[in-house]
Amino acid sequence: MRRLFICLLVLACCFNLVTFPAQAALSSKQISPAEIVQTAKNYLKGAIPLKDINLDLKSRLAPQRVPAGKVELKVDPINPKKWGGHTGVPVQIFVDGKRFRTVTVFFQVQVFQKVAVVTHPLRTREAISSSKVALKRVDISGLSYSPYTSIEDLKGARTVRYLSAKTILTKNDVEEIPLVLKGKPVTIRAKLGLIEISTLGKALKDGRMGDLIQVQNTDSRKKLFAKVVGPALVEIPNKN
Numbered sequence: 001m002r003r004l005f006i007c008l009l010v011l012a013c014c015f016n017l018v019t020f021p022a023q024a025a026l027s028s029k030q031i032s033p034a035e036i037v038q039t040a041k042n043y044l045k046g047a048i049p050l051k052d053i054n055l056d057l058k059s060r061l062a063p064q065r066v067p068a069g070k071v072e073l074k075v076d077p078i079n080p081k082k083w084g085g086h087t088g089v090p091v092q093i094f095v096d097g098k099r100f101r102t103v104t105v106f107f108q109v110q111v112f113q114k115v116a117v118v119t120h121p122l123r124t125r126e127a128i129s130s131s132k133v134a135l136k137r138v139d140i141s142g143l144s145y146s147p148y149t150s151i152e153d154l155k156g157a158r159t160v161r162y163l164s165a166k167t168i169l170t171k172n173d174v175e176e177i178p179l180v181l182k183g184k185p186v187t188i189r190a191k192l193g194l195i196e197i198s199t200l201g202k203a204l205k206d207g208r209m210g211d212l213i214q215v216q217n218t219d220s221r222k223k224l225f226a227k228v229v230g231p232a233l234v235e236i237p238n239k240n
Contacts, residue, residue: 037057052112052137057106073091085141114135121165157175178206180207189233189236215234
């Protein structure tokens with residue numbers, strides 16, 4: 001009788017060793033890498049303002065085993081200063097409303113847009129001509145400044161530095177052409193009551209509307225300060 005009891009006890013232990021792992025497996029779930037990657041992709045496609053993008057997966061993920069329960073995948077929002085380049089998307093795994101694990105998925109992100117690109121080199125302070133720029137679809141990932149998306153927006157603008165061909169034109173590359181240009185002729189106007197006097201001069205500095213710049217009278221060679229009031233036109237401030 002005692003031997004029979006011992007045999008039954010051994011069989012019971014063996015049964016438990018076999019069944020417990022099986023029960024543990026049935027009480028958990030497995031999330032595939034594809035599900036996690038798709039969640040990350042959907043987030044980026046919704047978060048990036050431009051829709052012409054390419055997402056090159058750089059992570060090698062393993063299946064994620066989680067406890068039994070209601071499983072949800074959510075993305076912890078990211079706020080990069082600029083879209084594009086090596087980007088990590090943290091995908092959070094929730095089970096029954098509780099965060100279980102975070103898996104970060106990495107992509108090489110390319111963002112494409114049709115923008116103004118230099119087709120022929122531009123010198124420093126050269127007026128931008130439509131013959132030297134064109135709209136092209138290019139990868140704008142990582143640009144620190146907003147690019148120009150219209151050639152019309154570049155009218156009346158000039159470069160602030162030398163720009164080689166294939167340069168993407170951004171707000172940091174150009175400036176408005178001043179109304180008065182250094183070394184160029186200007187009309188100097190002065191008002192004395194109802195009397196208005198005009199003479200020719202030369203600008204000694206670039207000037208935009210309202211700027212007070214130094215000019216030189218062509219006849220007297222005298223230098224004086226005048227306010228920019230129009231294209232190639234300055235006015236001596238009235239002292240009265």
